[in-house]
Amino acid sequence: MPVVSLLPCAAYENRLLTDAIRKSLSNIGFDVKTFKNARVVVKPNLLMPAKDEKAIITHSEFFRAVVQIVKESGGTPILLESPAIHSLARTLKKTAYGRVLESEGIETADPGITRTLHYEDAKKFKHIDISEGYFDADIILSLPKFKTHGITYITGAVKMLFGAIPGVEKSKMHMRAPTPEEFSEFILDLYGAMTYGFSPPKPIIHIMDAVCVQEGEGPGTAGKPRWLNAVLAGDNGIAIDYAAAMVAGLDIKKALTVVNGFKRDYGVSSPDEIKVVGAAIDDLRVDDFEPATGNSIFSNMFRWPFNTTTFKNLFLDRPAPQEDRCTLCYQCKKICASGAISESSGRKQVPAYDYDICIRCYCCLEICPEAAIQKQRGRLQWVLGA
Ligand code: SF4
Ligand code: SF4
Numbered sequence: 175m176p177v178v179s180l181l182p183c184a185a186y187e188n189r190l191l192t193d194a195i196r197k198s199l200s201n202i203g204f205d206v207k208t209f210k211n212a213r214v215v216v217k218p219n220l221l222m223p224a225k226d227e228k229a230i231i232t233h234s235e236f237f238r239a240v241v242q243i244v245k246e247s248g249g250t251p252i253l254l255e256s257p258a259i260h261s262l263a264r265t266l267k268k269t270a271y272g273r274v275l276e277s278e279g280i281e282t283a284d285p286g287i288t289r290t291l292h293y294e295d296a297k298k299f300k301h302i303d304i305s306e307g308y309f310d311a312d313i314i315l316s317l318p319k320f321k322t323h324g325i326t327y328i329t330g331a332v333k334m335l336f337g338a339i340p341g342v343e344k345s346k347m348h349m350r351a352p353t354p355e356e357f358s359e360f361i362l363d364l365y366g367a368m369t370y371g372f373s374p375p376k377p378i379i380h381i382m383d384a385v386c387v388q389e390g391e392g393p394g395t396a397g398k399p400r401w402l403n404a405v406l407a408g409d410n411g412i413a414i415d416y417a418a419a420m421v422a423g424l425d426i427k428k429a430l431t432v433v434n435g436f437k438r439d440y441g442v443s444s445p446d447e448i449k450v451v452g453a454a455i456d457d458l459r460v461d462d463f464e465p466a467t468g469n470s471i472f473s474n475m476f477r478w479p480f481n482t483t484t485f486k487n488l489f490l491d492r493p494a495p496q497e498d499r500c501t502l503c504y505q506c507k508k509i510c511a512s513g514a515i516s517e518s519s520g521r522k523q524v525p526a527y528d529y530d531i532c533i534r535c536y537c538c539l540e541i542c543p544e545a546a547i548q549k550q551r552g553r554l555q556w557v558l559g560a
Contacts (some may be wrong), residue, residue: 176410176442177202178417181452183385184403191239196394198407200435202449209249215311219319219334220255223268229388229399234270237382254307256340283307285340286419293367298511298535299360302367304338313377320384320418322392322466325354329393331380331411332365332431337546349486350534358430380414382406388466402457410441413448420455422463483530490534491549495524497547506538
């Protein structure tokens with residue numbers, strides 16, 4: 175049964191935060207002695223350069239409290255995060271993180287160096303390129319900021335892991351999974367990979383900054399800061415997001431990463447299985463939290479033009495079978511979950527691809543025994559710098 179620690183915390187004061195975070199770890203049965211001699215990758219939400227007060231990013235003092243606990247316990251914390259558009263260096267400089275890193279002596283890992291994480295039990299995206307630093311970690315500490323979100327309704331512990339994909343590759347993922355349903359399923363594939371895909375398995379603990387969150391049209395500059403006065407923690411991101419959404423009094427049916435996450439049974443398949451310890455949800459629940467309408471400029475920007483096949487065909491690599499190698503074994507057709515591959519028609523002795531429905535998961539390319547499928551660049555791909 176997944177345990178979620180829920181504790182009140184009403185200010186970004188160091189003593190309050192370290193007390194709440196230490197107690198959270200203890201509540202979920204995590205012994206801080208585990209940090210001793212460990213390389214601990216700490217991933218805050220650094221969506222963009224923003225002031226702490228805007229509640230767009232994990233509060234820098236929240237991050238400070240976490241790295242202090244890791245250091246005091248004999249571990250080495252390393253910051254790893256990939257902002258949406260800006261470089262990590264610029265984001266750190268333009269936020270209070272720069273000062274915190276300097277005063278605490280914390281190093282960063284380069285989010286742009288990637289390695290492929292394979293997770294065969296994923297629904298569609300079985301091979302995802304993430305920042306290599308996660309592979310080098312002994313322990314991953316993810317520090318999500320709870321916010322409303324125009325596409326996924328909420329962003330928390332599950333959606334947070336999108337930042338493991340570097341920079342512009344994130345935009346490509348929006349194109350490959352353009353609808354809210356598809357995007358949520360992709361996020362769950364990524365969550366599954368980060369939770370179960372490392373070999374050997376890597377402990378991943380989520381400590382959520384829900385002290386001051388965002389309501390309304392989050393998760394960026396259009397969202398409004400709102401004090402929720404809570405710290406949540408656990409090793410099951412879906413359970414944490416459920417508990418946070420309940421504290422905010424949100425309609426859980428709309429939180430696709432939670433409801434579809436329950437269906438996947440990633441350690442939890444229903445709210446009845448979640449044990450909340452510390453405070454009770456009812457003690458911290460608010461009844462006037464403003465959800466995202468999904469009609470903000472941000473949400474529409476991500477629905478259109480990413481939702482158009484023309485856009486996808488121009489900006490993404492397409493898998494292209496090569497006649498000189500293809501033996502027409504059709505293993506590619508078998509693996510394609512989108513039904514985009516059919517048998518050879520016409521004179522060309524290669525499978526026929528429907529690029530309008532191909533989601534660019536590249537599973538066909540991975541499976542082809544003849545290495546007959548190559549990536550062909552989209553005509554305007556250079557615009558994305560890739
Ligand atoms: S898997 Fe490769 S060799 Fe087999 S049909 Fe597809 S492209 Fe051709
Ligand atoms: S054609 Fe290949 S890349 Fe496209 S959806 Fe099917 S398996 Fe994925």
